[in-house]
Amino acid sequence: MTTQKIxxxxxxxxxxxxxxxxxxxxxxxxxxxxxFVIRMVQKAKEQQELLRQFKVExxxx
Numbered sequence: 001m002t003t004q005k006i007x008x009x010x011x012x013x014x015x016x017x018x019x020x021x022x023x024x025x026x027x028x029x030x031x032x033x034x035x036f037v038i039r040m041v042q043k044a045k046e047q048q049e050l051l052r053q054f055k056v057e058x059x060x061x
Contacts, residue, residue: 008020011023013026
């Protein structure tokens, strides 16, 4: 299975079904939730990279 990453145009967000919604129509609460999720995913990716490096170093010996 292949997936394509399609960038979201500036000023739009995707809803749950992948439809583009103008940012000015999105409620403030939903924007805050979106920002929170983006921050948490970024932190998770950073932790994933740290764990990957740890495993490489640990199993190299």
